[in-house]
Amino acid sequence: MNKQEDSGARLIIAAGEASPDLYYRTRFLTPDPYIYLEIQSERIILVNDLEIDRARKESIASQVLPTRDWEKKLSASGKSPSAINIVSAFLEEKKILDIQVPFDFPLGYADGLRKNGFNVTASAGPFFPERAFKSRDEARQIRTVQIGVEESLREIVRILKESNIRDGLIHYGGTVLTSETVKSILKKELIGKNLLGEHTIVAGGEQACDPHMEGEGPLPAHLPIVFDIFPHHESTRYFADMTRTLFKGSVKPIHRKLYETVLEAQEKAISLARPEEESRKLHQSVVDVFEARGYRTGEKNGRMEGFFHGTGHGVGLEIHEAPRVGKTGELLKEGHVITVEPGLYYPGIGGVRIEDMLYITDTGFENLTTFPKDWGTVAIP
Amino acid sequence: MNKQEDSGARLIIAAGEASPDLYYRTRFLTPDPYIYLEIQSERIILVNDLEIDRARKESIASQVLPTRDWEKKLSASGKSPSAINIVSAFLEEKKILDIQVPFDFPLGYADGLRKNGFNVTASAGPFFPERAFKSRDEARQIRTVQIGVEESLREIVRILKESNIRDGLIHYGGTVLTSETVKSILKKELIGKNLLGEHTIVAGGEQACDPHMEGEGPLPAHLPIVFDIFPHHESTRYFADMTRTLFKGSVKPIHRKLYETVLEAQEKAISLARPEEESRKLHQSVVDVFEARGYRTGEKNGRMEGFFHGTGHGVGLEIHEAPRVGKTGELLKEGHVITVEPGLYYPGIGGVRIEDMLYITDTGFENLTTFPKDWGTVAIP
Numbered sequence: 195m196n197k198q199e200d201s202g203a204r205l206i207i208a209a210g211e212a213s214p215d216l217y218y219r220t221r222f223l224t225p226d227p228y229i230y231l232e233i234q235s236e237r238i239i240l241v242n243d244l245e246i247d248r249a250r251k252e253s254i255a256s257q258v259l260p261t262r263d264w265e266k267k268l269s270a271s272g273k274s275p276s277a278i279n280i281v282s283a284f285l286e287e288k289k290i291l292d293i294q295v296p297f298d299f300p301l302g303y304a305d306g307l308r309k310n311g312f313n314v315t316a317s318a319g320p321f322f323p324e325r326a327f328k329s330r331d332e333a334r335q336i337r338t339v340q341i342g343v344e345e346s347l348r349e350i351v352r353i354l355k356e357s358n359i360r361d362g363l364i365h366y367g368g369t370v371l372t373s374e375t376v377k378s379i380l381k382k383e384l385i386g387k388n389l390l391g392e393h394t395i396v397a398g399g400e401q402a403c404d405p406h407m408e409g410e411g412p413l414p415a416h417l418p419i420v421f422d423i424f425p426h427h428e429s430t431r432y433f434a435d436m437t438r439t440l441f442k443g444s445v446k447p448i449h450r451k452l453y454e455t456v457l458e459a460q461e462k463a464i465s466l467a468r469p470e471e472e473s474r475k476l477h478q479s480v481v482d483v484f485e486a487r488g489y490r491t492g493e494k495n496g497r498m499e500g501f502f503h504g505t506g507h508g509v510g511l512e513i514h515e516a517p518r519v520g521k522t523g524e525l526l527k528e529g530h531v532i533t534v535e536p537g538l539y540y541p542g543i544g545g546v547r548i549e550d551m552l553y554i555t556d557t558g559f560e561n562l563t564t565f566p567k568d569w570g571t572v573a574i575p
Numbered sequence: 576m577n578k579q580e581d582s583g584a585r586l587i588i589a590a591g592e593a594s595p596d597l598y599y600r601t602r603f604l605t606p607d608p609y610i611y612l613e614i615q616s617e618r619i620i621l622v623n624d625l626e627i628d629r630a631r632k633e634s635i636a637s638q639v640l641p642t643r644d645w646e647k648k649l650s651a652s653g654k655s656p657s658a659i660n661i662v663s664a665f666l667e668e669k670k671i672l673d674i675q676v677p678f679d680f681p682l683g684y685a686d687g688l689r690k691n692g693f694n695v696t697a698s699a700g701p702f703f704p705e706r707a708f709k710s711r712d713e714a715r716q717i718r719t720v721q722i723g724v725e726e727s728l729r730e731i732v733r734i735l736k737e738s739n740i741r742d743g744l745i746h747y748g749g750t751v752l753t754s755e756t757v758k759s760i761l762k763k764e765l766i767g768k769n770l771l772g773e774h775t776i777v778a779g780g781e782q783a784c785d786p787h788m789e790g791e792g793p794l795p796a797h798l799p800i801v802f803d804i805f806p807h808h809e810s811t812r813y814f815a816d817m818t819r820t821l822f823k824g825s826v827k828p829i830h831r832k833l834y835e836t837v838l839e840a841q842e843k844a845i846s847l848a849r850p851e852e853e854s855r856k857l858h859q860s861v862v863d864v865f866e867a868r869g870y871r872t873g874e875k876n877g878r879m880e881g882f883f884h885g886t887g888h889g890v891g892l893e894i895h896e897a898p899r900v901g902k903t904g905e906l907l908k909e910g911h912v913i914t915v916e917p918g919l920y921y922p923g924i925g926g927v928r929i930e931d932m933l934y935i936t937d938t939g940f941e942n943l944t945t946f947p948k949d950w951g952t953v954a955i956p
Contacts, residue, residue: 211773212593224787225774225894244884247785297683302697304682316683378767385762390771392592392809393606404628406605428773498624513606 202292203285204232204321207277207303214511215296215321217431222253229261229277233288240264240280278306285312296321326508326516327529332432333553336509336531337562339389339434340551343423344565346383346391347438350376350421354442354574359415364442373397373409384425391425395437402439402545405503405537415443418453418544420537424513433513435533436563437549441573449546451487452538456546457567459483459536463505467526467534467552467559474523477505480536489538499540506533509551530554531562583673584666585613585702588658588684595892596677596702598812603634610642610658614669621645621661659687666693677702707889707897708910713813714934717890717912718943720770720815721932724804725946727764727772728819731757731802735823735955740796745823754778754790765806772806776818783820783926786884786918796824799834799925801918805894814894816914817944818930822954830927832868833919837927838948840864840917844886848907848915848933848940855904858886861917870919880921887914890932911935912943 206216210224217223219237220230228249229240239255242262249258264283265275273279281303285293293307293314304314320326328336353376357366364371373396384391397409398419413419419442424435439453462483463476484491484501491500504520507513509531517524519532526532532554537547550563566572587597591605598604600618601611609630610621620636623643630639645664646656654660662684666674674688674695685695701707709717734757738747745752754777765772778790779800794800800823805816820834843864844857865872865882872881885901888894890912898905900913907913913935918928931944947953 223774243879244786247878248787295682298681299683300679300697301676301682301685301695302678302680302699304685305697314682316681316686318683378769381766382763385766386759388759390773392771393604406626406629497628503625 201234201290202294203288203290204294205281205299206230206296206321207281207300213296214325214431214515218322218325218511220253220255222249222255223431227277229281230255231281231284233290240284276306278303278310281307282310282312294321320516323516325510327527328510328531328553329529332510333531333560333562335427335430335432336434336551336553338430339425339427339432340436340562342384342387342389343425343434343436344563345387346380346389347421347423347436347565349383350380351440351571351574353379354440357442359443362415363412364415370412372412373401374411376413377409380421380423384423388428389425390428391423394424395420395422397545399544400541403497403499403539403541403543405539405545405547413442416441416446418449418546420545420547422547422549426513431511433509433511434562435509435513435535435549435551436565437535437537437547438565438567439546439548439572443575445569445573449544452540452544452546453548453572455484455487455489456536456538456548458487460534460548460550463534463536464550464552464559464561467532467554469526469528469554469556469558471526472523473506473517473519473526473532474521476534477520477523480505484536484538494541497541501536501538503537506535506549508532526554528554528556582615582671583675584669584671585675586662586680587611587677587702588662588681594677595706595812595896599703599706599892601634601636603630603636604812608658610662611636612662612665614671621665657687659684659691662688663691663693675702701897704897706891708908709891709912709934710910713891714912714941714943716808716811716813717815717932717934719811720806720808720813721817721943721945723765723768723770724806724815724817725944726768727761727770728802728804728817728946730764731761732821732952732955734760735821738823740824743796744793745796751793753793754782755792757794758790761802761804765804769809770806771809772804775805776801776803778926780925781922784878784880784920784922784924786920786926786928794823797822797827799830799927801926801928803928803930807894812892814890814892815943816890816894816916816930816932817946818916818918818928819946819948819953820927820929824956826950826954830925833921833925833927834929834953836865836868836870837917837919837929839868841915841929841931844915844917845931845933845940845942848913848935850907850909850935850937850939852907853904854887854898854900854907854913855902857915858901858904861886865917865919875922878922882917882919884918887916887930889913907935909935909937 208216231238237255238257241249264280268275357364376396397407399414399417401407402420418439422437426433459480462479506519508515535549539545552559612619618636619638622630645661649656738745757777778788780795780798782788783801799820803818807814840861843860887900889896916930920926933940
């Protein structure tokens with residue numbers, strides 16, 4: 195074998211929508227799986243008749259080939275025209291035996307290819323580690339989504355300003371304001387900007403003490419309400435992620451201290467963000483602030499309380515991607531987009547989380563989040 | 576080993592949102608992966624601290640266990656607290672060696688478990704074949720989504736009625752109506768009903784000749800416009816799927832014949848739907864009608880034209896699931912929900928597709944789609 199035949203192939207079989215890795219390399223979105231092969235610098239899409247015209251128009255692959263040709267050849271030789279056999283026939287012709295696939299490559303395909311004699315190796319880490327390093331253009335796409343998130347939350351602030359409080363509940367337009375209503379308004383605001391906001395969190399009072407609880411029922415006045423909004427753009431597929439904690443009514447001293455402690459911890463962690471810094475130091479600084487201020491983390495009455503999640507995560511074509519910002523952190527690098535989102539949760543008292551998104555630059559960072567965190571904004575009388 | 580030890584385990588490691596199989600068994604939605612084990616009739620979720628309270632509240636699993644306990648044990652014995660090692664430790668304790676996983680189970684996990692001594696077998700077909708057989712309640716969930724789809728398209732019909740035609744384009748509220756505007760209105764209508772409509776198709780004229788083209792730019796008057804709407808419900812996760820082809824303005828004889836031929840083929844195929852019928856017969860009946868009416872399928876000038884996709888597919892927790900309705904069909908069974916969606920596409924002329932969703936009953940079918948297909952509805956003067 196010559197050098198070219200030795201070098202092997204990278205393979206993804208997935209729906210464009212379901213695989214950020216595949217979309218990253220092809221920019222071709224499909225609801226159904228297609229075959230993608232990368233051989234040296236060639237990026238090859240194998241696709242059925244239904245998608246081939248669109249693939250040729252929309253994808254950035256260097257070649258778009260119809261699976262039909264291979265299906266015919268396989269059927270003629272009495273073989274099933276399956277994806278496994280199409281890939282096998284294609285790679286046999288190129289004399290390639292070694293196939294690299296993503297960690298999440300379907301086992302069914304892998305075992306089929308192995309049976310056909312190929313060496314299939316799953317990537318231990320990210321398949322395209324370069325996805326973690328966002329170009330200026332990618333950061334701009336993320337910021338575009340973030341602008342939509344902020345405009346949408348401003349609409350909610352406007353509604354809270356126009357609302358009244360009766361019997362501890364928030365009334366707007368003649369009815370009690372619920373998590374469901376606010377989420378519905380947020381989602382409509384987002385969709386008008388081509389942003390899909392699944393699992394938007396609007397959780398107040400006790401519900402805010404469970405960090406992933408989406409929230410339901412009437413929103414409480416005089417208690418922290420957590421808004422965690424993390425949509426992706428329908429076309430560019432980039433995510434943004436922001437959390438704010440708002441109050442409608444008066445703010446009790448216990449909640450004021452909770453909020454200010456979370457904000458202090460967040461600002462401390464943000465101030466540490468720069469290339470070549472260990473991301474776990476950001477997390478540790480949050481833990482240190484909470485401990486110094488007397489906020490305890492642990493199990494109580496069978497439930498977790500305090501600060502029991504990571505400080506942040508990478509954001510890009512996935513809502514959670516590299517790098518991690520937690521107790522097992524990573525080295526921050528130029529191009530990383532990370533969230534910094536400490537929170538404190540105490541059943542019986544309430545939950546507060548504040549989250550910004552940072553773009554790590556060559557000298558430090560740009561905060562992609564511009565929504566204010568001051569009392570003048572977050573406490574709505 | 577006794578009988579219980581022999582019987583093995585079923586395993587899924589996936590995000591609740593990303594795996595319809597996992598959600599089907601747990602009804603627990605998460606953005607991040609968690610571990611699910613099925614041992615005999617026990618359904619066990621292993622989940623981190625962040626999700627455990629919600630898992631206990633929302634899931635239908637018989638046991639919800641914290642991964643934390645296993646992480647501690649593994650760390651104490653110097654092992655990495657990875658998902659692979661957590662599953663391994665859990666199954667070793669139960670003396671289980673055989674693991675069944677879905678076809679799309681991540682290869683990285685499978686190879687890790689194999690290295691730890693387990694026999695991991697990927698399912699060749701659907702992991703839970705019973706997912707294809709919808710209960711009355713599931714059919715009702717799908718119909719609920721479909722009602723939302725129909726109400727949303729009615730809003731577009733209303734807008735088209737209020738629109739005027741100038742220079743071959745459709746004008747509404749002082750501006751030219753575009754695919755983007757109509758899709759945005761549709762998506763807002765849908766989100767108001769908690770329906771997420773990704774990749775809604777609003778494609779007119781030449782764009783409608785590519786069945787998966789989503790559509791962009793001004794919509795043409797006097798030409799067929801394809802509306803393919805297939806959202807899922809944010810909470811129940813069930814999909815619905817409907818296509819209608821509408822006209823604004825006058826309908827030329829060539830398009831009238833095209834539409835009536837597609838409708839004839841669709842009605843013929845629908846009339847064949849019943850339990851124990853081969854679904855490929857529905858597809859063949861569509862092909863036969865098109866051939867009898869002189870509509871040719873094949874490549875022309877490097878593009879496909881005619882009828883070059885399957886007649887339909889199952890719909891449920893996935894937009895495309897079992898059974899297939901195409902040239903390689905399956906036996907229809909009571910409980911199947913299938914689409915019947917023939918189409919004809921001729922570059923230079925236009926594209927027409929009409930799609931209904933059927934629930935196969937013990938004696939025949941119920942059409943879950945009630946949006947009209949008559950000229951009085953689809954041709955808007």
